[in-house]
Amino acid sequence: MKRTAPGKFSGGFIFAPSTEKFKEKWKVKQSDVITFIPERVYVPMQQHIGAPAEAVVEVGDHVKAGDLIAEAGGFVSANTHATISGTVIDILDWPDNSGGEVPTIVIKKEENEVREAPEKIESFDNLDKDALVERVTEAGVVGMGGATFPTHVKLTVDDDVEVETIVLNGAECEPFLEADNLLMQVESAKVLTGARIAQKILGAKKVIVAIEDDKPDAIKKMEEAAADFSDVTVEKVRTSYPQGGEKQLLEGLLGVEVDLDGVPVDSGVYLMNVATSAAVADAVERKEPLINRFCTVTGDVQKKQTVSCPIGTLTGDLIDFCEGFVGDPRKIFVGGPMMGQSIDTLEVPITKSSNGLVVMNTEHAMYYEESPCIRCNLCAEVCPMRLEPQNLDLFYRAGEFKRCQDLMAEACINCGACTYVCPARRDLAKNITAAAAKIEELQEA
Ligand code: SF4
Numbered sequence: 001m002k003r004t005a006p007g008k009f010s011g012g013f014i015f016a017p018s019t020e021k022f023k024e025k026w027k028v029k030q031s032d033v034i035t036f037i038p039e040r041v042y043v044p045m046q047q048h049i050g051a052p053a054e055a056v057v058e059v060g061d062h063v064k065a066g067d068l069i070a071e072a073g074g075f076v077s078a079n080t081h082a083t084i085s086g087t088v089i090d091i092l093d094w095p096d097n098s099g100g101e102v103p104t105i106v107i108k109k110e111e112n113e114v115r116e117a118p119e120k121i122e123s124f125d126n127l128d129k130d131a132l133v134e135r136v137t138e139a140g141v142v143g144m145g146g147a148t149f150p151t152h153v154k155l156t157v158d159d160d161v162e163v164e165t166i167v168l169n170g171a172e173c174e175p176f177l178e179a180d181n182l183l184m185q186v187e188s189a190k191v192l193t194g195a196r197i198a199q200k201i202l203g204a205k206k207v208i209v210a211i212e213d214d215k216p217d218a219i220k221k222m223e224e225a226a227a228d229f230s231d232v233t234v235e236k237v238r239t240s241y242p243q244g245g246e247k248q249l250l251e252g253l254l255g256v257e258v259d260l261d262g263v264p265v266d267s268g269v270y271l272m273n274v275a276t277s278a279a280v281a282d283a284v285e286r287k288e289p290l291i292n293r294f295c296t297v298t299g300d301v302q303k304k305q306t307v308s309c310p311i312g313t314l315t316g317d318l319i320d321f322c323e324g325f326v327g328d329p330r331k332i333f334v335g336g337p338m339m340g341q342s343i344d345t346l347e348v349p350i351t352k353s354s355n356g357l358v359v360m361n362t363e364h365a366m367y368y369e370e371s372p373c374i375r376c377n378l379c380a381e382v383c384p385m386r387l388e389p390q391n392l393d394l395f396y397r398a399g400e401f402k403r404c405q406d407l408m409a410e411a412c413i414n415c416g417a418c419t420y421v422c423p424a425r426r427d428l429a430k431n432i433t434a435a436a437a438k439i440e441e442l443q444e445a
């Protein structure tokens with residue numbers, strides 16, 4: 001039976017209390033790993049940008065954690081693996097955090113399942129570039145910071161592209177999320193190894209680990225891991241949202257301005273999230289596919305904690321593991337409150353990119369009616385992409401998509417900062433994202 005959903009809101013919804021006020025209250029202070037393995041997992045075959053994976057198992061098959069269960073449906077796609085050992089009990093369309101349904105493989109855990117962390121079997125030094133990329137491909141690694149772009153594709157750059165620097169993105173800037181912070185503390189060596197693998201593949205001269213300055217424990221651990229390598233440095237970046245956005249990070253860290261329609265590699269920089277980096281290290285040195293991830297569960301839940309769980313764990317099961325809600329839940333985000341996806345069923349599974357669950361109850365998730373723009377310009381002042389959110393919003397509402405295109409709607413990173421500050425409670429980010437989608441649709445037509 002599907003569990004009931006918190007209320008779904010559109011239009012003028014905004015997170016009412018300031019994140020500053022809740023920073024301490026909802027902060028997850030944790031330095032050890034807490035593991036949860038549910039009775040069943042629901043593993044979507046589309047957790048990445050590109051073609052969905054195609055099932056290679058049938059109902060009734062017995063699988064071991066790490067077995068391939070769905071094969072990449074093309075080059076821009078990703079393999080999908082069993083995340084627990086057990087029996088495939090269903091293959092069906094199931095809700096995901098897009099609001100729709102995707103083909104999903106359901107595995108019921110076998111009794112007394114105990115899985116040891118896999119051992120390192122080989123150093124990446126022994127493998128050439130092609131073998132490294134092949135292992136990343138086999139393991140189904142995708143961008144775990146939210147992008148979900150298949151990592152083997154990102155690592156395959158044209159021969160004429162020179163990559164000078166690998167930047168490891170440890171600027172986990174979304175309010176309340178601590179998954180990457182914990183990972184850098186408990187798996188610092190592994191996180192760094194993934195970056196050094198990318199460095200070898202791309203022939204980069206150096207690695208910079210960028211971490212926000214409010215994460216001293218992660219900085220210390222990563223500095224210790226980097227101490228033996230003269231070409232690796234750990235740099236503190238200012239704690240501010242959206243510092244973790246790739247263009248914002250590169251500007252703050254290196255003074256590199258990436259064109260609005262460009263990507264960091266155009267400037268000789270390859271950017272990788274720290275969780276993706278650890279997954280690359282696992283793929284190469286342990287032949288371990290991407291089947292697990294850290295997810296911070298916080299907000300109006302009884303136990304705020306970062307949990308290591310198999311991909312495919314249902315959000316409802318994870319919240320039960322955190323001892324349930326505080327108050328009456330109204331809004332649940334997969335991801336953070338600024339860029340996360342609001343879900344309307346607790347049956348949505350954790351995917352490769354689900355770094356957090358933020359719950360707001362009826363006291364904290366307020367609904368506002370929007371009012372006319374008062375031309376205060378606050379939205380433009382906070383926009384990290386230097387767009388004009390107020391005008392993009394107006395042109396979108398008027399159906400003037402060409403003018404949205406002229407104002408670079410497609411450069412919006414959907415950070416939500418404009419919506420957050422707007423005194424008229426206008427749902428700017430949502431409309432600008434819709435404008436960008438409409439422009440793309442018109443270009444394809
Ligand atoms: S969501 Fe708003 S503030 Fe963020 S990039 Fe887009 S237009 Fe700018």
Ligand code: SF4
Nearest residue numbers: 373374376377379422
């Ligand atoms: S912040 Fe809101 S009210 Fe102010 S200019 Fe932007 S859209 Fe208009």
